[in-house]
Amino acid sequence: MRLTRRTLITLGALVGLAGTGLAGSSVMGTGSANARVVAGRPRAGTPAETWIQWGADPERQTGQLFLPDPQHWSGADPQPTYPVIMFIHGGGWTDKSGPLYCEAAARDLARYGVAVWLPTYRGTPSPGGWPMTFQDVSDALDHVARLGEHADFRPDLDRVHLTGHSAGGHLAAWVAARDQLPASMPGGRNPHDDARLSVRSTTPLAGVLDFEKAVNEDNDQWVVDVMGGRPEELPELYRALSPIDRLPMDIPVNVLHGKADTVVPVSTLRDYISKHANTGNAGRVVLMDGVEHNDWVDIHHRAWAVAREVCLASVGTGNR
Secondary structure, eight states: OOOOTTOOOOGGGOOOOSTTOOOOOOOSOOOOTTOSEETTEEOOSOOEEEEEEOSSOTTTSEEEEEEOOHHHHSTTOSSOEEEEEEEEOOSTTBTTOOSGGGHHHHHHHHTTTOEEEEEOOOOBTTTOSTTHHHHHHHHHHHGGGGGGGTSSSEEEEEEEEEEEETHHHHHHHHHHTGGGSOTTSTTOOOTTOTTOOOOSEEEEESOOOOHHHHHHHHOOHHHHHHHTSOTTTOHHHHHHHOGGGGOSOSSOBOEEEETTOSSSOGGGGHHHHHHHHHTTOOSOEEEETTOOGGGGGOTTSHHHHHHHHHHHHHHOSSOO
């Protein structure tokens, strides 16, 4: 069975995933870069932008906050409440990477009435890598609760969602499952912390979701660098940080990937997609013909129209 981006199937029909026989589901049409309504949320106004230093490092522990235009979205409330999407940038987990290339996509989401938090983090080879990169991403997620200190709004802590691209897609899948980790690890749950922030969904875009296959089949040196070794050298660490070993999760995990991706080949996701379906994990799996790695953050590309709709559908309608 050949599936195109217009084919609609349910997760229960995701079969035949052994080997390279990947199936995929597309759950909506291609959409438009300037769609007036997406997932029941109207497009309106020009987002406000605020630069934030959330940690001690003024270069790496910073971020951009994009807020819906108050003239259209505040309802005349001086402190409106908005759901939040934390958008994690990629770039191979390297210290040379940054969120600039994701700003247009983050800004586009904010036009539909969602606060978007776009943080950066310490990367490899220094001062990041394990464990610093992972601690930073977990801390940036916790900073969502303090975003109202930097701008005139209240983050809806019951409606926090994640997305991320490439290495950021991995981090969005990993940090969404941080409560599964022991307290001794970055992001690990402290059993005495009852007020810890949780997320409602995660949507990795072109993410690295199976570290072992990425290294052994795609020779992904970036994974080796951020981990500090290969799977056979650090098996327990790989199990803790590879998203495939966090399934099933109790939140929707939406997997969006291009079949023409040569940076993170879709073949390295075959076991992840199979486990996602076989465990009954909620969420959508969308594999798009002809879509390359960076198309997911190109706001003029049909892939972004799909990604935007999946993210906004996860958020739901309304601000409260």
